[in-house]
Amino acid sequence: MKSYTDYLEFSTRKRREYVNITSDIEKALSKSGIEEGLILVSAMHITAGVYVNDAESGLIADIDEWADRLAPKGPDYRHHRTGEDNGDAHLKNLLIGSQVTLPVTAGRIDFGPWQQVYYAEFDGRRRKRVLIKIIGE
Numbered sequence: 688m689k690s691y692t693d694y695l696e697f698s699t700r701k702r703r704e705y706v707n708i709t710s711d712i713e714k715a716l717s718k719s720g721i722e723e724g725l726i727l728v729s730a731m732h733i734t735a736g737v738y739v740n741d742a743e744s745g746l747i748a749d750i751d752e753w754a755d756r757l758a759p760k761g762p763d764y765r766h767h768r769t770g771e772d773n774g775d776a777h778l779k780n781l782l783i784g785s786q787v788t789l790p791v792t793a794g795r796i797d798f799g800p801w802q803q804v805y806y807a808e809f810d811g812r813r814r815k816r817v818l819i820k821i822i823g824e
Contacts, residue, residue: 691719691821694731699811705747706806708737708817712789713796715819722794724823729786731818734776734810736783742803754779754809776809783807791823 693715695708712728730737740746757778764774787804790797806817 688724688822688824689719689721691715691721693718693819693821695806695817695819696814698814699808702809702811703751704808704811705751706808707742707803708806709742709796709803712804712819716791716794716796716821719821721791721821721823724791724821726789726791726796727786727818727820727822728789728804729818729820730780730806731816732808732810733780733785734773734808735815736780736785736807736809737787737817738783738805738807739787739789739802740805741801742805743801747805750783750807754782754807757782773810779807779809791821 695711697706699706708728712726716726728737740750758775760775766774766777789804806815808815
């Protein structure tokens with residue numbers, strides 16, 4: 688069994704932003720040389736998430752509005768008593784999830800129709816990292 692580790696590094700311009708990272712993961716898989724296995728993609732921040740879904744702008748807006756309805760910005764979250772103002776971002780991380788696992792078959796990510804991988808940022812405007820860990824043969 689082989690393993691390969693890569694990191695995506697980027698800065699987000701907005702507090703909330705959705706970044707399609709599918710091509711970056713495909714590049715990491717190509718560098719790994721792994722033909723059969725699994726890819727773990729993990730947001731390395733507790734105010735961000737990673738998810739798999741359609742790359743359609745209306746759906747992305749729906750996801751953003753859904754997360755904001757369930758964890759709105761502004762209420763008096765207990766977390767804000769520490770001097771922070773990002774309690775909603777921590778809760779949105781729990782809604783979206785912080786990592787996904789992707790199957791690798793014949794050297795390619797074994798996606799279903801329309802599936803893409805997104806990094807969801809909920810407390811941005813600074814440097815961010817995503818871990819890509821690939822294991823297999």
